[in-house]
Structure formats: structure tokens, C-alpha cells
Amino acid sequence: MGIVMKAFRSSLLVGAALVLGSVVTANAADLGFPRGPSMKDTYMPAPVSVPRWYMRIDGGYAWHDDPSILEAGIYDLVHNGIDPTWTLGGGFGYYFTQNIRGDLTFDYRFQTDVKGFNSDVTAPFGGGYRVMPLKSTVYLANLYYDFDRTARISPYVGIGLGFVHHKTGKGSVTDACGCVGEIDGASSTDVAGALMAGFTFNLASLRHQPAYSTKDGIVAAPSSRLLLDVGYRFLYLGETHTGVIRGTSPAGPVGGDPDIKSIHAHELRVGLRWNLQ
Numbered sequence: 001m002g003i004v005m006k007a008f009r010s011s012l013l014v015g016a017a018l019v020l021g022s023v024v025t026a027n028a029a030d031l032g033f034p035r036g037p038s039m040k041d042t043y044m045p046a047p048v049s050v051p052r053w054y055m056r057i058d059g060g061y062a063w064h065d066d067p068s069i070l071e072a073g074i075y076d077l078v079h080n081g082i083d084p085t086w087t088l089g090g091g092f093g094y095y096f097t098q099n100i101r102g103d104l105t106f107d108y109r110f111q112t113d114v115k116g117f118n119s120d121v122t123a124p125f126g127g128g129y130r131v132m133p134l135k136s137t138v139y140l141a142n143l144y145y146d147f148d149r150t151a152r153i154s155p156y157v158g159i160g161l162g163f164v165h166h167k168t169g170k171g172s173v174t175d176a177c178g179c180v181g182e183i184d185g186a187s188s189t190d191v192a193g194a195l196m197a198g199f200t201f202n203l204a205s206l207r208h209q210p211a212y213s214t215k216d217g218i219v220a221a222p223s224s225r226l227l228l229d230v231g232y233r234f235l236y237l238g239e240t241h242t243g244v245i246r247g248t249s250p251a252g253p254v255g256g257d258p259d260i261k262s263i264h265a266h267e268l269r270v271g272l273r274w275n276l277q
Helices: 002-030
Strands: 053-064 068-071 078-082 085-095 100-118 128-146 153-168 171-174 180-183 186-202 226-236 245-249 251-255 258-261 264-276
Touching (some): 053 100, 085 264, 128 186, 128 258
Antiparallel strands (some): 085 100, 100 128, 128 171, 153 186, 180 245, 186 226, 226 264
16 A cells, blocks of 8 residues: 555656646746747747938939020120039938938039130120139938839939039130130029939848838838949039139239029939948
């Protein structure tokens, strides 16, 4: 009888240990402790933070439509033009939804030359060319629509509005008679606007990364932190003016300041966007 009771107590202790072990294991699972793998388990990607803010840096090459130039308020210059130039800029942006983002940007436009010809021989330095250096800084608030942010190559369109600060440097004037003059510099600020279209290239690893989404609709691939932008931008840059024309041979003031109107630029741009986690 004693042997039977000992065997019964031993069985009871083993059973209790098994039950207790099952309860501890179940509680551990409820508390979030990892369990061993199961044939029924499926892969779930680790949670990642959704990028909301981004930084950008851009460079570009710009060419221009021919502007209109009015000198002293009465002389329309002809054969007008603005030489091509380079641009460099940057900014900060924010993702509003899966498809809509916006940013604030600035772009420095390196010095170029504005040229025109005064064909009125009765004007001071008539029949002569004017060459006026011009450099500008553009500040824009932009809004974009990305067609598919989860794709490796995603097209986009955009629009921007802001202002531009122009600065004209000391220019030169010559005419058919050999008279020489110089044009004083000046600065001005005007409204600026932009229309954009291009493609965004995801520079993430080539291995596939599943997309993820959040409750507010932001969707992106976990590895999409560095992006390449390639696109076209049309810029409206308003107008600017120079200082007065001063004769140096013969000496003395000889003319009014040329106004440079309808400044339009076409740009091919390449930039990098860095999504901030």
C-alpha cells in the first residue's frame, strides 16, 4: 500500500508540474515573449517608422526664352537673349498623404549675361549692344503629386509659388561709332512660379522589400530612404532692371536704366531626397 501511495504522489507531482509548465508557457506568450516556430507561423515584417519629413539637394542646367527689354521707358531692344546658366539649391519637405507631398526650396542661379541691341540710332549709344550680368535666388513653396511611391520608378507632377531676388551687375554698352559706356547694377524682388514634371528613382537595395501602410494612408517601402529626382521645371521669374547707363568715352550719364521683362527659364534638374525616419 505504501508503494502504491508513493507512486500516486509521484504521478500527481509530475502532472502538476506539467500543468504548471503549460500555464507559465501560455502566460509568457500572452505577455509577448517569443514562442518557438510553428509550421502555421507566417512571416511578418518588423514594424518600421514611416518617413514624414525629407531633405533635398538639387542641381540643374537652365536656358531661357528671349526676354523683352525696354530702355529709358521708350526704346524696345531687339536681338534679346539670356545665356544659359547652372543652378544649385535645397530644401525641406513633408509627406501629407500617400501621393501628396510639399516642400520649401531655394535655388541659387549662377551669374549669366542678358543681351540686347538698341536699333534706334537717335538714342544714346544707338545702334549698340547692351550686356548686363544677372544672378538670382529663387524661393518657392511647392506641392507635388506622386503617382506611385511604392514603385522603384515613380512619375510626379508639381507646382510652385514664391518669389525671386534678382541682382544685376555692372554691364557694358558699345555702339557703331565706338562710344563706350557702362550700366550700373541694381537689385529687385518679384513674384516667381514653377511647373514641374519628372521621375523619382528609389535608390534602396535591389532586394525586394514589401510595402507597408499605416492607419492614415501613408504607404512606402521600408528601405526607401534615399531617392533620386530627375525632372524638368519651367520657371516664371518676373522682371528686373539695371541702374543708369553712364558714358565712359565720352564721359557722363547718357541714358536710362534698361528694364528686363518676362524672364522665363527651362531647367533640367537632378536631385537627391533623403527621407527622415
